[in-house]
Amino acid sequence: MAVQSAEQVAQRAFNLNLVDERQLREVWGELGRRNVSGDVFLQHLVRRGLVTNFQVERMMRGERNGFFYGDYKVLYMVAAGTFARVYRAVHKDTGKVVALKVLRKRYSDDTAQTDQFYREGQMVKNLLHTNIVPIYEVVSSGGAHYLVMEFIEGNNLREFLRLRKKLSPEEATKLITDVAEGLRYASEHGITHRDVKLTNILVSSRGQAKLVDFGLAGEENWSSDAALAENAGPRVIDYAGLERYTRTRKNDPRSDIYFLGCIYYHMLTGKPALRETKDRVQRLSKSRFLEVKPIHTVKPDLPRAVVQVVNKAMQLDPDLRFQTPAELLVDLKLAATRLDEPVDEAVDAPETGGVVTQAERQRLAATLVPTAQRTAVMYIESNIQMQDLIRDALKKAGYRVLVFGDPERAMARFQDDAEVAGCAIFSTGELGRAALDAFNQFAHDDATKNLPALLLLGAGHAGLAKKAEVAPHRAVLKMPIKLKKLREKLEELAPPTAAAIELPGINAGPNTA
Secondary structure, three states: OOOOOHHHHHHHHHHOOOOOHHHHHHHHHHHOOOOOOHHHHHHHHHHOOOOOHHHHHHHHOOOOOOOEEOOEEEEEEEEEOOOEEEEEEEEOOOOOEEEEEEEOHHHHOOHHHHHHHHHHHHHHHOOOOOOEOOEEEEEEEOOEEEEEEEOOOEEEHHHHHHHHOOOOHHHHHHHHHHHHHHHHHHHHOOOOOOOOOHHHEEEEOOOOEEEOOOOOOOOOOOOOHHHHHHHOOHHHHHHHHHHHHHOOOOOOHHHHHHHHHHHHHHHHHOOOOOOOOOOHHHHOOOHHHHOOOOHHHHOOOOOHHHHHHHHHHOOOOOOOOOOOHHHHHHHHHHHHHHOOOOOOHHHOOOOOOOOOOHHHHHHHHHHHOOHHHOOEEEEEOOOHHHHHHHHHHHHHOOOEEEEEOOHHHHHHHHHHOOOOOOEEEEEOOOOOHHHHHHHHHHHHOOOOOOOOEEEEEOOOOHHHHHHOOOEOOEEEEEOOOOHHHHHHHHHHHOOOOHHHHOOOOOOOOOOOO
């Protein structure tokens, strides 16, 4: 639509609520006259940040819709997918910058699609985790259906890799661990992602990876392969191909793990694991999954630790894959500590076990269990430095730690609530005989006599050992003692959490020690 004057442009921008009267007065004042061309006036609006080029293009085409969604003014389009477009937008009153994910018009009249979009948006809205992009609002109004989300300053992982080509094992492992953290949290709430791909992982300006788009509006039961290939997104087709070939159900969390393994592979080698094709029928073919080149043949100098994680994540037999994101996360975190180990010929075939001993894996698994589900240990010690040392060591071992400096207050706490902790550690370091007396009282009180307990004897207190009332669940250790020995004895008496020790897959596999 041709524009003849600045007056016409100003009126149109005002009618669309892109600028207000005060802003227009300021612009006219800066220009000093009104007999300028519409183009000059528009350029001035853009330079001042009052409108964006995206808004100008729509305005000049004569469009009247798409400038606002509710209270949010659209600034420009960020991305376009099969089902929706994503825009950067700003709240008209508060100035808060957000991302709007707007369902495409061609799906807006489809009740099944809009209901699913709204339902799944509400479901993901409940996921509050640092590695998941939060959804603030889910809106269906006046034929428009959109999500209001946090706007992440940064790039998606595909753009990130386009610039970087490939990443170091350290950086790739850090980012993939972030994503696994998000998947683990979602799985604990009964949610799988169903669309794990490079563009659905955002890398913030601080280098943190965040998951977005939990397969929204992409989970139809397609009537045929032709309908699936024609209408579904590429990754939805990939999931369908993998699950048909491996005979697994839809929404199996192990499918997310496979495709996360593909992304890890890509970051480490600079090359996609699966052959890329725009032919959607070919994406369904099992040959794509059989053709994957072993990662160590693509990049032979990778550390064995990361090679083994990739191999296990991408096992075609789902029973040999990591069974849950939590299990994957255990080996990722342990692999991060072993990145200086070189690859060797032993990884010629995919590994079915982990990269560490079972004891190490169990210990880290305990730290992944939510704090509220961990075994609580009460530590009675008056020395502040020792309090900090033992607290940190036990937290790293997967325990929840309560610290008391006074034995009498500690015993009173157990009297008030017998379940306040599942074990107690008494230290004679500065408490001396008072710690021994509390340890022995612990053995007689009805509320605590069946609970595990440890007595740590400080320097000069070895003689108190004979007066300690010990039992199979009550032991005495002499200081100084290595933290490893303390941790092992505590794990023997009171495991950090049964849920962690029994984490699916942790105890299985021929390569565990």
